[in-house]
Amino acid sequence: MVYETKAVVRRRTLRDALIAAAERAIEKEGLRGMKARELAHTVGCAVGAIYNVFTDLDDLIFAVNALTLEQLEKTLTVAGGDTADPHADAIKALVHLGLAYTDYATANTRRWRVLFDHRLPDGKQVPTWYTANLARLFVYIEEPLRKLAPALSPARRALLARSLFSAVHGIVLVGLEEKLQHLPLPVLREQVTVMVEAMAKGLAQDSK
Amino acid sequence: MVYETKAVVRRRTLRDALIAAAERAIEKEGLRGMKARELAHTVGCAVGAIYNVFTDLDDLIFAVNALTLEQLEKTLTVAGGDTADPHADAIKALVHLGLAYTDYATANTRRWRVLFDHRLPDGKQVPTWYTANLARLFVYIEEPLRKLAPALSPARRALLARSLFSAVHGIVLVGLEEKLQHLPLPVLREQVTVMVEAMAKGLAQDSK
């Protein structure tokens, strides 16, 4: 049987529709706005049907997060190095990445928040594919970092890439935090630029 | 009437007991573990009694967060500058602050997470006193920062202090994230040290 059976098609259609509905719900009201009954209503199925396609709502959230990560990664195109000055190029590339991250988070705050906000009930394990996908965010940083500090061992470079990502993530996170004064986008972008440049220069200085 | 009436005493006693119960619940199972009926049972009151003392569970969470912030601030004692080299002193002080933050977050992960994880339902405002308390975390950084880059205007210094805090916060947050590989404390401390030093050196370099 090469062709898909009706049931399989229906299943995937429902799956996609539910994901789309969840995306819209999250974008409009955040994780709180994603409710089983509401999703079922908007896609026109019974509440129980959700659980034929996803084991959990948590499972559905992970599916949305996977798409969010895809979206996010698409915006993280590395700026081509001019190769005139590899050092300056690397710094430029890092700033570019940081600003792209800032822009995505600002434009898609609720979706982006769910990537990290969502907490599983005690005992439940995060899917390994999700961990791997998230960790891929660090990889984008490794290449410029290699240019910036070539002497670094791969392990240390990976660790530093993670820390660089985390630092920018923190700046954006706190910058967009409602519990504090919301920073206007231009100010936030400037802070990211200044901090990434500082980190890059400081790290390069270290490894000399 | 100088002396407190019985009702007022009871009220405050109940308030404190509920806060204590909430603290224990959060420490054991996070925000999810803090349930109205369970709190009422552990302090020996009716569920409804909670709502005589707090308007919401959110209100109770803010009360716990206030205590958490107090605890946290107590650990952020600034290391005395040796005044031999103000530049090096400033960097040391910043690293010290970062490590203190790291240590508190590691030792009290659940409590600490609630400071930032807790999200209000749409429309509800964060109490201004809470915003002010949180923002006080940035202030600790301003003094070393002044030594590091004296030319900075107060406004820019405040902004940079916020960004420095945010960067460290991000590193710790991602470092302790279950959705990624948990970094062992020594590794995390080292990353914080390296990154704070890099940021400090980079910023100092800029302002020369």
Next chain:
DNA sequence: GGAAATTTTGAACGTTGTTCAAGACTATGG
């Protein structure tokens, strides 16, 4: 001491996510 005011109580309400027996549908063999 007794009336008025206040606080405490816990059953009840509205919303959650999730389940599961019953009914509807689909796939397959004759």
Next chain:
DNA sequence: CCATAGTCTTGAACAACGTTCAAAATTTCC
């Protein structure tokens, strides 16, 4: 093309949650 075995879908029902509120208990005040 039909009957039947298997599968999927349904939505009422369940448990657990935060929150409310009329009644009961307590405290306050003269």
